[in-house]
Amino acid sequence: MDSTELIPRLTRKGESKIVFLIADGLGGIPGNRTGTELETAATPHLDRLARDGVTGLLAPVGPGITCGSGPGHLALFGYDPLETRIGRGVLTALGVNFDLGTDDIAARGNFCTVDEHGVVRDRRAGRISSERGAELSRKLRNIEIEGVELFVEPVKEHRFLLVLRGAGLDPALSDTDPHEIGMPPQPPRGRDESSRRTARLIAAFVEGARKALANERPANMVLLRGFDRLPRLPSMGERYGLNACALAGYPMYQGIARLLGMRVVECGPDLDSEVETLQSAWKEHDFFFVHYKATDSAGEDGDFDAKVRAIEELDRHLPPILALKPDVLVVTGDHSTPSQLKGHSWHPVPVVLTAASCRRDVVASFGETACAHGGLGQLPMKYLMSLALAHAGRLSKFGA
Amino acid sequence: MDSTELIPRLTRKGESKIVFLIADGLGGIPGNRTGTELETAATPHLDRLARDGVTGLLAPVGPGITCGSGPGHLALFGYDPLETRIGRGVLTALGVNFDLGTDDIAARGNFCTVDEHGVVRDRRAGRISSERGAELSRKLRNIEIEGVELFVEPVKEHRFLLVLRGAGLDPALSDTDPHEIGMPPQPPRGRDESSRRTARLIAAFVEGARKALANERPANMVLLRGFDRLPRLPSMGERYGLNACALAGYPMYQGIARLLGMRVVECGPDLDSEVETLQSAWKEHDFFFVHYKATDSAGEDGDFDAKVRAIEELDRHLPPILALKPDVLVVTGDHSTPSQLKGHSWHPVPVVLTAASCRRDVVASFGETACAHGGLGQLPMKYLMSLALAHAGRLSKFGA
Numbered sequence: 039m040d041s042t043e044l045i046p047r048l049t050r051k052g053e054s055k056i057v058f059l060i061a062d063g064l065g066g067i068p069g070n071r072t073g074t075e076l077e078t079a080a081t082p083h084l085d086r087l088a089r090d091g092v093t094g095l096l097a098p099v100g101p102g103i104t105c106g107s108g109p110g111h112l113a114l115f116g117y118d119p120l121e122t123r124i125g126r127g128v129l130t131a132l133g134v135n136f137d138l139g140t141d142d143i144a145a146r147g148n149f150c151t152v153d154e155h156g157v158v159r160d161r162r163a164g165r166i167s168s169e170r171g172a173e174l175s176r177k178l179r180n181i182e183i184e185g186v187e188l189f190v191e192p193v194k195e196h197r198f199l200l201v202l203r204g205a206g207l208d209p210a211l212s213d214t215d216p217h218e219i220g221m222p223p224q225p226p227r228g229r230d231e232s233s234r235r236t237a238r239l240i241a242a243f244v245e246g247a248r249k250a251l252a253n254e255r256p257a258n259m260v261l262l263r264g265f266d267r268l269p270r271l272p273s274m275g276e277r278y279g280l281n282a283c284a285l286a287g288y289p290m291y292q293g294i295a296r297l298l299g300m301r302v303v304e305c306g307p308d309l310d311s312e313v314e315t316l317q318s319a320w321k322e323h324d325f326f327f328v329h330y331k332a333t334d335s336a337g338e339d340g341d342f343d344a345k346v347r348a349i350e351e352l353d354r355h356l357p358p359i360l361a362l363k364p365d366v367l368v369v370t371g372d373h374s375t376p377s378q379l380k381g382h383s384w385h386p387v388p389v390v391l392t393a394a395s396c397r398r399d400v401v402a403s404f405g406e407t408a409c410a411h412g413g414l415g416q417l418p419m420k421y422l423m424s425l426a427l428a429h430a431g432r433l434s435k436f437g438a
Numbered sequence: 439m440d441s442t443e444l445i446p447r448l449t450r451k452g453e454s455k456i457v458f459l460i461a462d463g464l465g466g467i468p469g470n471r472t473g474t475e476l477e478t479a480a481t482p483h484l485d486r487l488a489r490d491g492v493t494g495l496l497a498p499v500g501p502g503i504t505c506g507s508g509p510g511h512l513a514l515f516g517y518d519p520l521e522t523r524i525g526r527g528v529l530t531a532l533g534v535n536f537d538l539g540t541d542d543i544a545a546r547g548n549f550c551t552v553d554e555h556g557v558v559r560d561r562r563a564g565r566i567s568s569e570r571g572a573e574l575s576r577k578l579r580n581i582e583i584e585g586v587e588l589f590v591e592p593v594k595e596h597r598f599l600l601v602l603r604g605a606g607l608d609p610a611l612s613d614t615d616p617h618e619i620g621m622p623p624q625p626p627r628g629r630d631e632s633s634r635r636t637a638r639l640i641a642a643f644v645e646g647a648r649k650a651l652a653n654e655r656p657a658n659m660v661l662l663r664g665f666d667r668l669p670r671l672p673s674m675g676e677r678y679g680l681n682a683c684a685l686a687g688y689p690m691y692q693g694i695a696r697l698l699g700m701r702v703v704e705c706g707p708d709l710d711s712e713v714e715t716l717q718s719a720w721k722e723h724d725f726f727f728v729h730y731k732a733t734d735s736a737g738e739d740g741d742f743d744a745k746v747r748a749i750e751e752l753d754r755h756l757p758p759i760l761a762l763k764p765d766v767l768v769v770t771g772d773h774s775t776p777s778q779l780k781g782h783s784w785h786p787v788p789v790v791l792t793a794a795s796c797r798r799d800v801v802a803s804f805g806e807t808a809c810a811h812g813g814l815g816q817l818p819m820k821y822l823m824s825l826a827l828a829h830a831g832r833l834s835k836f837g838a
Contacts, residue, residue, distance in 0.1 A: 067797045099836055100441020101817060102824030109837040120439040126838040382835060384828045385797050416815035
């Protein structure tokens with residue numbers, strides 16, 4: 039048994055307020071002659087938090103595991119990312135703000151290129167433009183399948199979302215995407231009666247797509263993967279007794295927040311707008327998830343300096359957040375995105391937590407190297423929420 | 439669920455090469471006026487690795503658990519040592535290079551001394567010489583048991599290997615070794631029909647041994663323990679997509695490597711020979727397990743200075759390994775063997791990992807005290823393989 043399983047039984051009501059300031063992809067690796075992006079950035083306010091608070095390193099999923107936004111955010115909010123999965127289809131739906139019903143089946147689609155024998159030659163159809171992707175998605179909407187309602191939503195470039203709505207659908211299907219070139223798209227396979235029925239409906243859609251796209255170039259076929267439906271998760275209200283809200287500019291993070299029962303407060307994607315919204319939502323809520331995307335985007339772009347600037351921008355926005363006097367303030371990320379690697383990585387993420395009851399450590403600046411010596415040590419990210427609740431005085435004693 | 443269970447699903451093919459340089463029993467404890475053996479040794483190359491890489495401490499099985507070579511090496515290669523057991527009989531067979539069949543039952547035997555009432559007075563028969571042990575083993579080969587083929591192989595001193603080969607054997611048997619003196623050897627007990635049949639065959643062997651050794655002194659009886667057969671483990675090729683090879687001079691480590699599907703490349707037991715073989719095997723493989731025994735042997739002998747020299751010898755052999763430019767180089771041990779304790783111990787083992795994508799830490803010398811502040815922190819050894827694969831770019835992202 040894991041100690042996080044105790045948390046729902048130990049939570050108690052309170053007036054205290056918790057802020058999670060999540061800088062997406064915050065962690066990095068050092069340059070040849072520099073520290074990481076975070077260590078290079080001038081961050082007087084974050085450093086003060088490190089001095090007054092307690093720090094550490096968080097492993098989102100486990101040593102060596104690079105994770106996507108789904109598992110990273112689940113871990114941040116105390117949901118075990120190994121036990122709770124959000125399928126790619128569902129994440130895609132969340133990412134385009136599609137209002138997925140509890141019985142809907144969602145899949146992530148790619149427009150791809152097949153040759154005259156039906157063999158996949160490019161799994162992304164040369165990364166067609168988003169405009170072209172939207173045109174082709176509209177074509178696919180004309181496909182009709184008896185007994186189910188069909189939704190096709192364009193995502194960026196060659197990506198689209200497929201949703202099936204109807205009675206008795208079952209997402210336990212294999213991908214039609216062969217995940218490599220030189221093979222034809224695979225027929226979807228179910229594992230029992232109900233999923234085999236859904237597989238036949240998907241096969242009908244794929245056949246319809248093949249006909250609809252037959253004369254298109256280079257995107258003349260589709261690949262589907264990550265069939266899933268909305269997971270049924272206990273909300274943060276149920277688990278922690280929190281009245282949580284999310285301030286996130288991007289649909290994906292809004293979607294994850296909604297999945298965990300947070301209220302998504304409308305705000306722009308920039309920090310100015312998020313801080314303003316935080317101020318106006320302050321009275322009504324007691325948990326605030328503030329998502330900051332720019333750190334991850336700069337890391338994904340491989341732009342060390344842009345990530346440094348994004349972190350400095352974050353630092354400048356701390357004073358108005360601190361002025362609200364949260365009982366617990368946590369600053370961390372959902373995973374690392376070192377600009378040298380141009381993508382997510384497995385490196386653990388620095389974290390700082392401040393609260394009146396925290397045990398200050400020796401760390402006086404907020405950075406990966408320093409946080410490795412922090413008072414929280416290195417721990418799985420799923421324990422962060424337990425720590426935040428404890429420091430907020432929201433957990434009662436376990437055992438007599 | 440543990441994150442290591444994800445690894446087989448996340449591995450992807452690559453060209454990168456990983457070297458595990460395993461100094462058996464590497465870890466130690468400080469002397470009265472010195473550091474540990476590793477801290478006392480002059481190790482300029484290992485120190486440079488520590489400066490450029492990331493370090494930590496690995497617990498082979500768990501806090502306070504002293505382990506043998508079996509669990510230690512399983513953990514090194516990412517097989518959970520608590521879930522995967524290699525019985526002592528099988529390890530004994532691996533150690534003498536016996537070609538164990540998948541259905542064979544192996545047991546570790548001791549020649550012992552019993553008194554006129556059949557009560558064990560010395561479980562090791564005064565540690566008879568290896569020559570005497572070999573003579574007595576030959577005597578035991580004359581025992582005949584209907585329906586099974588019997589093999590008896592001498593090991594060192596009072597130790598021998600017993601193997602039964604035949605249809606329908608079952609190793610779920612209790613030891614005949616009472617594990618203390620003042621008691622007679624115990625009848626082997628099975629737990630169900632098939633193991634009870636095997637128990638009867640073992641009882642017949644024990645009775646044959648009693649008769650064959652009746653007039654011998656001091657070794658006039660045998661004790662058997664650790665009945666087991668070869669575990670069926672997924673190979674490193676299956677689990678990680680690696681084409682692994684082992685460079686190990688001793689049969690035990692060759693045997694463990696073979697059990698995990700590594701190709702055992704013939705080489706001498708010394709580092710010169712291992713490094714030469716590494717160079718010649720370099721092109722064909724992508725994972726290299728290089729085993730160095732001298733550190734453990736010196737520790738077992740209680741010879742602090744010899745262990746220091748063994749570590750310095752290891753350090754001198756690093757340049758030709760580094761010259762091969764492995765993408766990931768790991769130096770660690772399978773457990774600690776402090777010379778003060780003259781045997782294996784539970785103390786976690788220092789580790790250093792170098793790779794282009796590693797997050798350098800503050801540690802600039804390779805030693806137990808320094809590595810306690812390393813960037814990898816202290817972690818169970820079973821996660822080392824996940825980290826090595828991640829740094830080698832051989833793991834894809836978990837979740838979207």
